[in-house]
Structure formats: structure tokens, C-alpha cells
Amino acid sequence: MxxxxxxxxxxxxxxxxxxxxxxxxxxxxxxxxxxxxxxxxxxxxxxxxxxxxxxxxxxxxxxxxxxxxxxxxxxxxxxxxxxxxxxxxxxxxxxxxxxxxxxxxxxxxxxxxxxxxxxxxxxxxxxxxxxxxxxxxxxxxxxxxxxxxxxxxxxxxxxxxxxxxxxxxxxxxxxxxxFPNVGSKIIKQGWAIKQGHVRKNWKRRYFILKQDRFAYYKSDQDKEPIRSIPINEILAARAEDEMKPRDNLLLLATTDKIYYIQAETEDDMYEWVDAFCNAININR
The missing domain is CATH 2.30.29.30 (Pleckstrin-homology domain (PH domain)/Phosphotyrosine-binding domain (PTB))
Structure with missing residues (x-):
């Protein structure tokens, strides 16, 4: 009792x-x-x-x-x-x-x-x-x-x-x-296009997803990210097929924002979805 x-x-x-x-x-x-x-x-x-x-x-x-x-x-x-x-x-x-x-x-x-x-x-x-x-x-x-x-x-x-x-x-x-930090391993990285939150314009960014956090950069040569998001703040990742005319679109829901990310191909988009789901499961 x-x-x-x-x-x-x-x-x-x-x-x-x-x-x-x-x-x-x-x-x-x-x-x-x-x-x-x-x-x-x-x-x-x-x-x-x-x-x-x-x-x-x-x-x-x-x-x-x-x-x-x-x-x-x-x-x-x-x-x-x-x-x-x-x-x-x-x-x-x-x-x-x-x-x-x-x-x-x-x-x-x-x-x-x-x-x-x-x-x-x-x-x-x-x-x-x-x-x-x-x-x-x-x-x-x-x-x-x-x-x-x-x-x-x-x-x-x-x-x-x-x-x-x-x-x-x-x-x-x-x-x-x-606990010991086990999140240094890179799960997936690559170029994609992200929608801005203020002007709603689309810009090409370099994304790196690790076991403990997700970050995006202006260039693949940059050392400091534009933003870094702990994985435990990511709630869900899924394919977004309702926002036209963008293809290969990924919706990433965090505790305070929604991110729209356009991958180069449909296969790449689904690879990102799977990678985010794996990272979320690792941090449960």
C-alpha cells in the first residue's frame, strides 16, 4: 500500500x-x-x-x-x-x-x-x-x-x-x-533545408543528430551550432505530408517549438524520422 x-x-x-x-x-x-x-x-x-x-x-x-x-x-x-x-x-x-x-x-x-x-x-x-x-x-x-x-x-x-x-x-x-554521458555517438548527419520561425523563410543547414542532442549549423565546417536541442526535449518526429508544395518534409515536435525540415530525397527524410525515433528511444 x-x-x-x-x-x-x-x-x-x-x-x-x-x-x-x-x-x-x-x-x-x-x-x-x-x-x-x-x-x-x-x-x-x-x-x-x-x-x-x-x-x-x-x-x-x-x-x-x-x-x-x-x-x-x-x-x-x-x-x-x-x-x-x-x-x-x-x-x-x-x-x-x-x-x-x-x-x-x-x-x-x-x-x-x-x-x-x-x-x-x-x-x-x-x-x-x-x-x-x-x-x-x-x-x-x-x-x-x-x-x-x-x-x-x-x-x-x-x-x-x-x-x-x-x-x-x-x-x-x-x-x-x-549519469555518464553516453550521447557522443553520431546517429545521422547531413544537409537539409529548415523553415525559420520568424520570417518563415527556408534556409539550407547542416544537421547533426547524436544520441543525446540534435544541432544544426550554417556550415559543415562550423564548430558552434546555431542551436542545440537535448533529445529529451524532442517529443515526436514524423513525415509531414499536409504542408504543400514542399516534398520530403519532416515535422519535429519539441517541448516549445515545431520544426519543419525538408530532406533532399524521400528516402533521406524517412532515414531522419527513423534516426530521431531511435534517439528518443535511447533516452527513455
Whole structure:
């Protein structure tokens, strides 16, 4: 059953499908940390801040779009945490525990749902669900056809995340540490044409996609990029066939912008789509 620790975080042991197979669940200790806006899980209950307490997985609460009972799962007492990247299936030991965890995580992500144990079916009000120590809420937007929840202040201003929340860089409750950087390998590089965000003109740029970030340059000889984007800020990449008359067009959705990139050939465009999908999967 979920418990509350000394830092006012909901914690407990659950079985989590880490590889998104809905077949192999791992027994993990899960922590819902509202203050940091993170859900993390560990092999065992962390006893102190140390390298041995690195989380096995992490979810940015701001990316959660819905938490609900996984009615199509073939295991009992299972719920699903939906994000733009992938669903996370979690199994509890009984129905009561399942309902409690769904309510806790929905409340943390500011999604209010009817309490199934309340015969009136009434919903918890938004004001009642706000943590007094928490000074932000979330806003749902559609970015490149992807549902995204952005952290905002109570007056509606989008909060810029200071720390990336991918597995390559995490903030521990008691100390800051970084996993070894494994993102130096180049996945794909080459010339393409990108649409500007202000004048909407198209310019030829040199693109380099690595395991941990994506950057574009004025020239393949330049050392400093025009812009560099961490992979954990990329939400989706797909072929864009609705924007005419441009052919071989790629749509790249990030947490704050939509990029339109025209490849030289159709094959090259699909290679970029596959490369971005691989990079996103590596950083899950």
C-alpha cells in the first residue's frame, strides 16, 4: 500500500513494465515527488543519498496526460501512466491499492477524476487538489499532433525546466548527480533545408543528430551550432505530408517549438524520422 515518507512523498512497492511489453514486470520501489515534479522508481527502497540509489526509471509529472485502469492489459490490478513518449504499465496487489495509486498520481499531475469509492461520483475540485507548497500547475497543449502538458505558474506563465529529466541527468532528493554521458555517438548527419520561425523563410543547414542532442549549423565546417536541442526535449518526429508544395518534409515536435525540415530525397527524410525515433528511444 502507498505510504508517505518524511519528505511528504507517496512511496511504495509496485511491479512496473519498464520495457513497454506488458509481459515482464519488475518489482520496484516507486516515489511520487510532487515538489520536484518527478516519479522515480528504484530496485529497492533508497536508504540514503549514494551512487547505489540511482533510479531505474523516471517520469516527468508534467508529461503525464492520463492515468487510468489498464482495462486491455492481460494482468490483474494494472493501471497505465500515459505520456507522449510511451505508456507505463504498473501492477498492484489488489483493487484498493490500484485505486489509491491512480488517485495519487492523477492528483500529482493535476488531473481530477471521480472517486470510484464515492457513490455520488463527485470530482475533487482543482483548488482542493493543489499542494499548498506547490506554486505551479500544468497546461495541456497539442504540439505537432502530440498531447503535451507544460508546467506553468499559477498566473499561467510556462516554467522553463532548469534540469533535464531524462535518464542522463537526474536530480536526486538529497544530492545532484549525473549519469555518464553516453550521447557522443553520431546517429545521422547531413544537409537539409529548415523553415525559420520568424520570417518563415527556408534556409539550407547542416544537421547533426547524436544520441543525446540534435544541432544544426550554417556550415559543415562550423564548430558552434546555431542551436542545440537535448533529445529529451524532442517529443515526436514524423513525415509531414499536409504542408504543400514542399516534398520530403519532416515535422519535429519539441517541448516549445515545431520544426519543419525538408530532406533532399524521400528516402533521406524517412532515414531522419527513423534516426530521431531511435534517439528518443535511447533516452527513455
Amino acid at each position: 502507498p505510504e508517505v515518507d518524511g519528505q511528504n512523498r507517496h512511496c511504495g512497492y509496485l511491479d512496473i513494465d519498464e520495457m513497454d511489453t506488458k509481459k515482464k514486470f519488475q518489482h520496484r520501489y516507486l516515489i511520487v515527488d510532487r515538489k520536484k515534479g518527478l516519479i522515480q522508481w528504484f530496485i529497492d527502497k533508497p536508504m540514503k543519498a549514494s551512487d547505489e540509489d540511482k533510479p531505474c526509471g523516471i517520469i516527468n509529472i508534467g508529461y503525464i496526460t492520463k492515468v487510468d485502469v489498464a482495462s486491455k492489459a492481460k494482468v490483474s490490478y494494472c493501471f497505465v501512466i500515459n505520456t507522449p513518449f510511451r505508456p507505463y504499465y504498473v501492477q498492484t496487489i489488489n483493487q484498493v491499492e490500484l485505486e489509491e495509486w491512480v488517485e495519487i498520481i492523477n492528483d500529482a499531475s493535476k488531473i481530477t477524476t471521480p472517486n470510484s469509492r464515492d457513490p455520488t461520483g463527485s470530482q475533487t475540485s482543482l483548488d482542493a487538489s493543489i499542494d499548498p507548497e506547490q506554486t505551479f500547475t500544468y497546461r495541456t497543449e497539442i504540439v505537432g499532433g502530440v498531447v503535451v502538458k507544460k508546467k506553468c505558474t499559477l498566473d499561467g506563465q510556462v516554467v522553463k525546466q532548469d534540469e533535464p529529466t531524462s535518464p542522463t541527468s537526474l536530480t536526486h532528493p538529497d544530492q545532484h548527480f549525473q
